[in-house]
Amino acid sequence: MTESWVNSAERVGADLHLELSGPGGRRAALIRALREAVRSGRLAPGTRLPPYRSLAADLGVARNTVADAYAELVAEGWLTARQGSGTRVAERAEPLRRAARTPVRVPPPHERGPRHDLRQGAPDASAFPRAAWAASYRRALRAAPSEAFGPGDPAGRRELREALMEYLARARGVRTEPERIVVCSGFAHALRLLFGQGAGGVLRGPLGVEAYGLDFHRELLAAAGVRTVPLPLDEHGARVAGLGRERAVLLTPAHQFPTGGPLHPERRTAVIDWARSRDAVVLEDDYDGEFRYDRRPVGALQGLDPERVIHIGSVSKSLSPALRLGWMVLPERYVDPVLAAKGEREAWASVPDQLALADFVVSGSYDRHVRRMRQRYRGRRDRLVAVLAARAPHIEVTGIAAGLHAVLRLPPGTERSAVKAAAWQGIALDGLAAFRHPRSPMTAGEGLVVGYAATAEHAYAAALDALCRALPPE
């Protein structure tokens, strides 16, 4: 480390402490030191720098080193060099204005975010199969051809589309071929690709939606200028007979979100009939189709008519939302428009992750993981039902045949206070009202939507205990 006090006021206008340390040799160190001095304001704008020779002598470095450093900083705009006036600090180099944020306040315990996460939507993050996934990733990386690390195909890797075709046929009754599968980053990305304005829009509204659903999807559609028309729900799912001049309908046929039942067989065929007669299309959000506990999963609606259904799935519930991998299974006529909306090259989904998922599916790790999680979530559901039967037998639990959440039915006028009471108990969850379409023609009653997957295994008992304390008395 070389130190120097450039302290002639005539030369630089202020004492200047330059420390030549760190990697990369003297020249790099001098550049860093000067830049830092300008940044911090120790070398004020307009200040004239010492001639090469003086600073070189001062620092014990070669004259060329100083000349190079000055030239570099001139090139970067920190210094200016003008004939006759020497090298000066540029007028514009400004110190970084530190984020003027309010200082962090440590909140008191009751404000410190939820202790129990019973929100719907996320799987158990602590159960991510790290070892098996890392093994798939390593294998996939080793086996990949070189071109896999170049610009990607917007359809997604062929390896993954082939693995998905086989898996979706086997596990979900989806009928397709790799050419009709397009990889994406998840369900929201699929909606964006279908209704986005980038390529003129693959689909247009009005779009029929279930009267209860994710507000996040509704907002996304609204932002894309798509008008949504809420379809009432009953015990058989969405009343698809109400569909008329809509161009498309978005459904959760395997497990209505959030109320929880499958779409009735007659409605499954009815909605396909409607789509055929109107030249419309059904969007199938198969968000948790793998998780059905008391009998085998309801097959995908897509299997009834691959030309009338866009089947959309992802690993967000089955594996992890952190991977950002999903897929669209498309009718022939939408393949090219969706690819056009995606662009010339893959701009979204990580190719190594795509290859890892292909290996994960083909090697059977995906099935093993889904089986293991199905067992675990079934156990959680059973514990939820048992605890409620024992401690709050007046509360009906519905929507429990499948998925990662249940609905606790509440007496009229109690939902809002139950959500508040839950917050007081340190529980994060939503009431049914949070999912209701603002123009819904019906109400699904009052209730709490309890996600039983996101909590880690060891924390589940305490979460259920807190939940019981938040429920209205009989």
Place this chain on the structure above:
Amino acid sequence: MTESWVNSAERVGADLHLELSGPGGRRAALIRALREAVRSGRLAPGTRLPPYRSLAADLGVARNTVADAYAELVAEGWLTARQGSGTRVAERAEPLRRAARTPVRVPPPHERGPRHDLRQGAPDASAFPRAAWAASYRRALRAAPSEAFGPGDPAGRRELREALMEYLARARGVRTEPERIVVCSGFAHALRLLFGQGAGGVLRGPLGVEAYGLDFHRELLAAAGVRTVPLPLDEHGARVAGLGRERAVLLTPAHQFPTGGPLHPERRTAVIDWARSRDAVVLEDDYDGEFRYDRRPVGALQGLDPERVIHIGSVSKSLSPALRLGWMVLPERYVDPVLAAKGEREAWASVPDQLALADFVVSGSYDRHVRRMRQRYRGRRDRLVAVLAARAPHIEVTGIAAGLHAVLRLPPGTERSAVKAAAWQGIALDGLAAFRHPRSPMTAGEGLVVGYAATAEHAYAAALDALCRALPPE
């Protein structure tokens, strides 16, 4: 494997061959077999199925197994069951209409895609550091907290933002803090987030752009409704003095794309002055800032005023476009709007990949890789220059101080035929005209933009040889 010929025409209307094989027991096998029979059309719509008892006897399975299978297929909509009419094949189940594509024609050799890829934009895919990246991925996956596998923070992982802050300060002179970095999927994603309509748009046009640049970016901006105003280029880069009422300007200060020079120091300060006086912002596309061959890299413009420059980078050139990882370094006032545009949760960038990149940077693997590639690309550039000096000394080569491409200057009126001649030689590349803004007030002359990175090492000599054959004679 159990086989059965259900051959009573009175019962099913056709011979039906059911094969009960595969995983999951008799019931699952029967469901698969029946579904397949309906799919393939062997069981036509409306066909009545045999009573449970008959089929059970036929197949040698329990009656309940058949009843369950029928019920399942009714639930899925394949079959219908009506009082008094038994179980029938549903009317709507249609066989998959195979993609009616023209049969694949094997193209003759000269049509089989380019033999030599000299397009700009992609690094050498064959040089992806598989082993080092896999090691980082494994370490990152092992060290990650559980919450990393839950819904992600739209800002990106803190581990990555800290690593980037340190790296960008050291390698690019960027001044920032982790709170101002937002992870994204690459430069195009950054543009979409800044100019997208989803959240009302963080920035608005008109946007100054360089008169030559990527048409892909121009199209993306046009689709987002942003008006672009082309700035003429000269030997000092973009003539930023022409900026007036634009709200923002998009520049490639380290290495003008595609003509190849750095922005002159006076223009660097001038554009910052403009942004300050107009309350405008500079978008810095730092697409290949790491690759400068004859002196150290030009520091980022962002360092001059972190409150006036949005610095955007990615690993697409330095590591691989397959990873879909980039970053935006933002002035304080844009952080919240950009996060709002991204949404409540990370919807794009793979979290395991983010963690792997953080490890890759912190462990020094990124620096090692960039150094290694800098050496390799410098070697390629030198070979290009040497080969041209020997075989086409009348062709001037410019823009060679940095980056992954050079510009071969051509005599007026020869560019189009040179691009065609290159195609005849099996070379994919673009002429300068491909990058010209349609309303450009100037021309940068004629020339070929030669990317020397994408070709694999072993194929480079042949590519150069072909290139020389495509050049116009003296």
